Amino acid sequence: MSENTTIHGLTSTEVKTLGEHAVSAKSLAYCPYSNFRVGCAILCADGSYVLGANIENASYPVTICAERTAFGKAVVDGKRESGGFKAVGVSTDISPPASPCGMCRQFIREFCDLKTPIFMWDSKGEYIVMTLEQLLPMSFGPDQLHKPDPNKGN
Numbered sequence: 595m596s597e598n599t600t601i602h603g604l605t606s607t608e609v610k611t612l613g614e615h616a617v618s619a620k621s622l623a624y625c626p627y628s629n630f631r632v633g634c635a636i637l638c639a640d641g642s643y644v645l646g647a648n649i650e651n652a653s654y655p656v657t658i659c660a661e662r663t664a665f666g667k668a669v670v671d672g673k674r675e676s677g678g679f680k681a682v683g684v685s686t687d688i689s690p691p692a693s694p695c696g697m698c699r700q701f702i703r704e705f706c707d708l709k710t711p712i713f714m715w716d717s718k719g720e721y722i723v724m725t726l727e728q729l730l731p732m733s734f735g736p737d738q739l740h741k742p743d744p745n746k747g748n
């Protein structure tokens with residue numbers, strides 16, 4: 595594929611780099627209970643990549659998924675204000691690839707445009723890509739909420 599061809603607005607190099615980061619992020623997973631490693635990489639609008647991995651807990655529901663770990667890092671690193679996010683990559687050790695869980699789809703929805711591509715890599719290095727809107731149709735997001743007026747304290 596030529597460098598100029600884009601996949602959901604990403605060059606083939608960006609897709610390749612996103613995949614490499616998502617795959618390498620799996621090595622950061624703390625998953626002694628499930629042994630199911632998940633890596634996540636976010637391509638930010640400023641060209642940087644933010645990585646995350648799942649972090650499990652002896653109290654199982656306290657576990658945080660790779661996607662939410664990555665977005666938490668990215669938001670506190672100021673990436674939301676510096677242009678936002680271009681794409682999300684997720685990697686697991688299974689095939690066909692796993693997709694972000696429902697809670698993570700909603701978490702991503704808070705910070706990403708509905709057209710944002712989510713690339714899902716499998717154990718063989720193949721990926722499936724879908725937009726956030728395809729993964730979370732008819733979603734509920736920030737625009738639907740009443741914005742409180744700080745002057746009125748409501």
Ligand code: THU
Nearest residue numbers: 628630632648659660694695698
């Ligand atoms: N997991 C993720 O990190 N992301 C998802 O979207 C699905 C599930 C993690 C949570 C848990 O550590 C392990 O995968 C098994 O559910």
